[in-house]
Every structure is written in C-alpha cells, then in structure tokens.
Amino acid sequence: MPKKTLLKDFSCDMKPVYIDWEKQDITIIEKNGYMTKVRDEYSEGEGLIPDREIHFFDEKPHVYQFLSSFPAVRKGDRLSVFDEDETMSLVITENATVGWLPSDIIE
Numbered sequence: 001m002p003k004k005t006l007l008k009d010f011s012c013d014m015k016p017v018y019i020d021w022e023k024q025d026i027t028i029i030e031k032n033g034y035m036t037k038v039r040d041e042y043s044e045g046e047g048l049i050p051d052r053e054i055h056f057f058d059e060k061p062h063v064y065q066f067l068s069s070f071p072a073v074r075k076g077d078r079l080s081v082f083d084e085d086e087t088m089s090l091v092i093t094e095n096a097t098v099g100w101l102p103s104d105i106i107e
Contacts, residue, residue, distance in 0.1 A: 001080035001092070005107045012070035016099070017045035024062045028054070034087040038067065050088045050100065065090075069099035081106065 017040060019026075025041040035048045038061070047067025054061050071093050073079065079101075083090040089103045 001082060003078050004081050006073050006075055006077045006079065006101075007105050007107050008075045009073065010070070010101055010105055011072040012068075014047065014068040014070060016069040017043065017047040017067040019063055019066060021064070024064055026054070026061050026063055028061055038063065040067070052085065066099075069097075070101065071097040071099040073101065079106070 019040055020042060023042045026038040027041060029037040029039055029046065031051070034051055036051050036054060037046060037048055038054070039046045045067065049063055049065060049067050053063055053065050055063070071091070073093060077094060079091045079093050081089050081091050084103050084106070087103055088100050089106055090098070091101050092098050
C-alpha cells in the first residue's frame with residue numbers, strides 16, 4: 001500500500017461499531033453530506049459510514065465495514081491508504097489502527 005503523510009491533526013470522540021460479517025443489516029437514520037448515520041440491526045450500535053460503503057440488495061441496506069472508526073492522527077504521521085475518493089480515505093495508521101479520514105488532510 002502506498003504511504004502518505006498527514007497534513008494536519010485529526011481526532012474524533014466517536015467509538016467504533018464493528019459489524020458482524022454475516023449480519024450486516026442496517027437501518028439508515030440520517031444522511032449528512034457524504035456520510036450517513038446508520039444503526040446495526042443486530043447490536044443496535046449506531047455510527048457513521050461513507051455513503052459509498054452502503055450496498056443495497058434484498059431491498060435492504062447493508063455494510064461490510066465498521067462504523068465510526070476515525071483514528072486520531074497527528075500532522076506529519078505516515079499511513080497506508082487502502083481506498084480513497086475526493087471525500088474520505090480508508091487508512092491504516094503506523095500503530096495499526098484502521099479507519100476513515102477526510103481525504104483532504106492526506107498528502
């Protein structure tokens with residue numbers, strides 16, 4: 001994976017919600033720009049996920065990623081970028097934390 005550098009600090013108080021791979025049914029609560037707040041139907045955990053990570057089949061929404069995983073990082077940190085678009089990037093930090101960061105803070 002390519003290594004990239006953070007342009008500024010980022011932190012978020014939200015706690016991650018992990019989705020069971022075999023039980024990924026969700027309910028959409030609210031769309032907010034390019035992020036959507038959803039509820040995991042099995043754990044009832046709520047969190048945010050990029051819109052592009054919500055998939056529809058069986059006439060229901062599903063996700064295959066964790067919710068609200070936004071790692072705390074500092075300007076100058078190096079990280080690996082797995083997936084990115086103009087809004088959000090899926091990354092792994094040097095301390096092995098996986099999560100989402102705004103793409104505009106990554107060089």
